[in-house]
Amino acid sequence: xxxxxxxxxxxxxxxxxxxxxxxxxxxxxxxxxxxxxxxxxxxxxxxxxxxxxxxxxxxxxxxxxxxxxxxxxxxxxxxxxxxxxxxxxxxxxxxxxxxxxxxxxxxxxxxxxxxxxxxxxxxxxxxxxxxxxxxxxxxxxxxxxxxxxxxxxxxxxxxxxxxxxxxxxxxxxxxxxxxxxxxxxxxxxxxxxxxxxxxxxxxxxxxxxxxxxxxxxxxxxxxxxxxxxxxxxxxxxxxxxxxxxxxxxxxxxxxxxxxxxxxxxxxxxxxxxxxxxxxxxxxxxxxxxxxxxxxxxxxxxxxxxxxxxxxxxxxxxxxxxxxxxxxxxxxxxxxxxxxxxxxxxxxxxxxxxxxxxxxxxxxxxxxxxxxxxxxxxxxxxxxxxxxxxxxxxxxxxxxxxxxxxxxxxxxxxxxxxxxxxxxxxxxxxxxxxxxxxxxxxxxxxxxxxxxxxxxxxxxxxxxxxxxxxxxxxxxxxxxxxxxxxxxxxxxxxxxxxxxxxxxxxxxxxxxxxxxxxxxxxxxxxxxxxxxxxxxxxxxxxxxxxxxxxxxxxxxxxxxxxxxxxxxxx
Ligand code: HEM
Ligand SMILES: *[C@@H]1O[C@H](CO)[C@@H](O)[C@H](O)[C@H]1NC(C)=O
Numbered sequence: 078x079x080x081x082x083x084x085x086x087x088x089x090x091x092x093x094x095x096x097x098x099x100x101x102x103x104x105x106x107x108x109x110x111x112x113x114x115x116x117x118x119x120x121x122x123x124x125x126x127x128x129x130x131x132x133x134x135x136x137x138x139x140x141x142x143x144x145x146x147x148x149x150x151x152x153x154x155x156x157x158x159x160x161x162x163x164x165x166x167x168x169x170x171x172x173x174x175x176x177x178x179x180x181x182x183x184x185x186x187x188x189x190x191x192x193x194x195x196x197x198x199x200x201x202x203x204x205x206x207x208x209x210x211x212x213x214x215x216x217x218x219x220x221x222x223x224x225x226x227x228x229x230x231x232x233x234x235x236x237x238x239x240x241x242x243x244x245x246x247x248x249x250x251x252x253x254x255x256x257x258x259x260x261x262x263x264x265x266x267x268x269x270x271x272x273x274x275x276x277x278x279x280x281x282x283x284x285x286x287x288x289x290x291x292x293x294x295x296x297x298x299x300x301x302x303x304x305x306x307x308x309x310x311x312x313x314x315x316x317x318x319x320x321x322x323x324x325x326x327x328x329x330x331x332x333x334x335x336x337x338x339x340x341x342x343x344x345x346x347x348x349x350x351x352x353x354x355x356x357x358x359x360x361x362x363x364x365x366x367x368x369x370x371x372x373x374x375x376x377x378x379x380x381x382x383x384x385x386x387x388x389x390x391x392x393x394x395x396x397x398x399x400x401x402x403x404x405x406x407x408x409x410x411x412x413x414x415x416x417x418x419x420x421x422x423x424x425x426x427x428x429x430x431x432x433x434x435x436x437x438x439x440x441x442x443x444x445x446x447x448x449x450x451x452x453x454x455x456x457x458x459x460x461x462x463x464x465x466x467x468x469x470x471x472x473x474x475x476x477x478x479x480x481x482x483x484x485x486x487x488x489x490x491x492x493x494x495x496x497x498x499x500x501x502x503x504x505x506x507x508x509x510x511x512x513x514x515x516x517x518x519x520x521x522x523x524x525x526x527x528x529x530x531x532x533x534x535x536x537x538x539x540x541x542x543x544x545x546x547x548x549x550x551x552x553x554x555x556x557x558x559x560x561x562x563x564x565x566x567x568x569x570x571x572x573x574x575x576x577x578x579x580x581x582x583x584x585x586x587x588x589x590x591x592x593x594x595x596x597x598x599x600x601x602x603x604x605x606x607x608x609x610x611x612x613x614x615x616x617x618x619x620x621x622x623x624x625x626x627x628x629x630x631x632x633x634x635x636x637x638x639x640x641x642x643x644x645x646x
Contacts, residue, residue, distance in 0.1 A: 104157035107164050110507045111151045113144070122157030122164075135629040135637075137329070138492040142169055142518055152526050153505045156516075166509060169518040169525050171582040172548060173505055176537040177496070177517070178588035182208075184502045187591055188495035188514045193334030194324060194632075195420065197341050201413035202420040208591065215413060216594075218393060222386040223597045229470055231385060232276040236602045237466035239271040240609050242285035247614065249292050251645045256617065261437055262639035264288075266430035270314060272602060273425040277418055278360045279385030282310025309356060313422075316349045320423045325631030357387075357418055358409040364388050365408060368395050387418065425595050427633055428490055432599075433606060434639035435488030438626065439560045440616040441641065446560060450480055451611050458612070469608050470601065475576040479562030481604050482578070485585035487560055489520030490633045494587050506532030519584040523557050553580035617642040 104122035106112045116123045123144055130140035145154040145167045152170040168174055177185060186208050196205040203219075206212045221227055243264055251257035267284045274282045287308050294303045323346070327336035340346055364387060368376060376396050383389045391408055398405035408414060440447045453476050458464040464472075498513045505528060509515070530538060541548045553564040565580045586593035593599070623638045 102159050102161065104164065105160050106157060107155055107166070107510065107513065108508065110164075110166060110509075111149050111154045112157055112164070113148070116157045120159055122159060124158065127156070134627070136492075136634070137630050138516075138518070138520075139630070141167060141516065146518075146525070150526055152528050153507055163513065166504070166507075166513055166515045167518075168504060168515060170505065170528055171518075171521045171525070171584055173528065173533060173537055174517045174519070174584060175582035175588055176534055176540065177504065178584075178592060180536040180540070180589075181502075181534065182590050184498060184500050185496040185515070186499050188497040190333070190514055191495040193332075194328055194337060197334065197337040198320070198324075198346070199416040199420050202416040203594065204420050204424070205416075215417070218390055219386070219417065219594070222389055223594065225597065227383070227386075227389065228598055228601050229467070231383060232272075232598055233466035233470060233601060233605065235275040235281075236272045236605050237469075237609075239268045239275070239285055240606050241463070242271070242289065243268040243606075244609060244613050246285060246289050246292065247643060248645055249289060249296065251643060252296070256642065256644045258620075258623075258640060258642050260639060261641050262430060262434045262635070265433040265639075266426055267310075267314065268606075269426040269429040269433075269602070270317060270422070271310060273422055273429075273598075274310070274313065275385065276598065277386045277421050277425075278357060279364070279388060280309070280360055282313050283308030284310035284314055287311060312352060313356065316353050317422055317426065319345060319349055320419075321427050321632075324423075328631050353419065353422075354415050357415060360387065361391065361408050361414075364391050365395070365405075368392050369405075373399055386421070387414075390414065421595065425598070428595075429599055429602060431633045431635045432484065432488045432490045432603065434636050435490065435634075436484045436603075436607065437610070437616055437641040438636055438638070439484060439487065440611070441619055442626075443560045444616075444618075446480065446562060447611065447616060450476060450562075451615075453477070454608060454612050458608075463609055463612055466605055469605050475566050475574050476562055477604065477608065478576040478578075479565035481600065481607060482565050482580075482583065483560050483562050484603065484607070485600075486521055486581070486583065488585075488634070489522060491585065491587070491593075492520045492630060492634055493518050496591075503534070517584075517587075519587060521557060521581060521584060524554075548579075549582065550577060550580040553577075613646055614641075614643040615646055617644055 099120065102120055104117055104119075106117055113123060113126070116126070119125070126144045127140055130143060131137055134140055141156060145156050146152060146169040152168065152173070154167050155164040156167055157164050168177075187206075192205050192207070195202065199205055203212060203216055206215075246264060247257070247259065250259060267288065271282050271284050274280070287305065287310065290305050291303055294305075323340050324337070327333045327340060330336040368388075368391060373396070376392055376399075383392065394408060395405045453474060457472055457474055458468065493516055496515050496517065498509050498511055498515065501511045502509050504515070530541070533541075550564075550567060555561075555564070565576055565578070566574050567577045567580070569575045586596040586599070619638070619640055619642050623640045625638060627637045628634045629637060
């Protein structure tokens with residue numbers, strides 16, 4: 078009898094302990110921030126609502142917004158997890174997000190979760206670092222690579238060239254003056270890879286040209302096998318593609334950081350590193366060779382010598398060493414430099430390829446925008462040749478600028494990003510403790526709940542009063558789901574149409590000190606490609622089965638149907 082009692086008591090004690098333990102694992106909402114009541118009363122928090130929706134829609138970020146801010150009808154909310162992970166604060170208000178990114182940098186930094194995705198593979202890249210003095214020095218070294226002058230002189234002509242090759246390829250695919258239904262995403266990615274590699278490393282990978290030769294051979298009906306030796310771009314493409322896939326795979330796992338760490342131990346990752354860094358080191362050696370023979374005076378003359386971003390940075394380092402009277406360090410052993418270049422390749426070509434794929438879908442959906450833009454471009458650039466990069470960048474065409482902004486805004490390629498609060502602070506009136514991770518929606522594609530001016534931050538209110546950027550123009554906020562370039566256009570005092578870059582907060586590239594490093598390059602590239610595409614092809618309606626605008630989101634959002642039905646003009 079006594080034994081049974083003891084057993085029962087022990088059982089009850091264990092059950093009690095288990096009960097307490099499980100209670101501890103229940104989500105613990107942060108005080109003062111809206112959340113789903115029901116989720117707070119179940120072990121898995123919001124996950125049972127969230128994961129099935131991701132499975133259904135393949136959209137990670139949109140699903141999160143759907144079950145938090147949108148469901149609750151609030152501009153700020155929290156996503157609840159079992160108590161092994163702190164709640165994630167979700168913010169969906171474009172104006173306040175821009176204010177936080179641009180003006181409240183002292184209160185927020187990169188979030189650990191965001192760094193975890195790239196950190197294991199590229200530990201020394203800026204993308205993987207908190208905002209420290211070392212990071213700031215590294216950013217300074219690279220900053221001028223994105224100066225308008227450098228981009229125009231070095232990047233723009235190469236982008237133009239890669240794009241003209243893309244046009245040739247598509248003309249071939251349409252067999253001369255015909256029409257063709259194309260899957261565009263790989264072509265856009267290849268063209269973007271050609272452009273970014275030559276802009277960063279200074280050598281032409283030749284991917285596009287190789288595609289053209291391959292297709293020509295195929296069309297010629299020759300029985301000889303295609304025996305052209307693949308250019309370096311073919312290997313690079315494969316390597317960069319692998320990284321994109323690996324990061325995408327890891328980003329969907331329970332611990333992206335761990336998944337990425339494991340990936341770095343694989344032979345496949347090591348092959349990537351050795352192939353790509355081998356190419357980079359070779360290019361570095363020849364640049365250093367060139368610079369070491371130059372007089373200091375010549376080395377200081379920016380315009381004279383740089384053919385790519387890498388040149389500029391190497392030259393700076395050689396100059397710094399000379400001035401300090403020390404021997405320059407061996408740049409081929411500089412892991413920070415290699416990591417930075419890797420990230421520019423990987424981050425710079427998928428994002429651009431996806432955004433361009435969305436763009437051609439928008440052109441198909443909005444034929445009147447397409448024809449308006451084409452008419453304006455034809456009157457500005459009567460031809461017969463297509464305009465040069467210089468001509469495109471120098472022209473003042475408000476409607477074109479509006480089209481580019483709309484393309485960036487609506488495609489939501491990089492839908493969201495994270496920050497962490499590095500001090501106790503408030504967002505939209507809600508207390509946000511130090512260490513909290515915050516998810517910001519960068520995709521301004523629909524109306525969000527009204528926010529009382531009184532709960533906005535001081536800097537946000539001051540910006541509104543001074544009519545700085547980010548408050549936007551009233552007409553610009555209408556029908557946010559539609560592609561309307563005119564929302565970015567205003568009339569100046571003389572009645573002339575002018576482009577207003579501040580008509581809406583632009584969040585496609587995040588913002589502030591940790592905003593997208595490649596923003597100016599990406600905008601410049603987008604503009605050149607848009608002009609050349611619209612002047613060369615008409616984008617006809619797609620068959621119904623290709624028309625859904627659904628997408629799959631990994632690191633970037635990619636359309637499920639990246640198709641174009643082109644007619645050669
Ligand atoms: C359409 C093209 C692109 C889009 C939509 C895009 C978007 C973004 C976004 C949203 C961020 C995060 C910013 C934030 O959290 O505030 C980012 C960061 C970054 N992007 Fe881009 N990007 C594009 C093209 C490029 C290109 C061409 C490059 C390279 C030259 C590049 C290099 C980077 C780097 C290095 C960072 C990290 C910056 C840091 O941590 O300080 N991006 N990008
Ligand atoms: C959430 O997503 C589902 C499925 O896509 C949709 O039917 C529903 O309207 C969305 N709810 C909100 C509040 O956005």
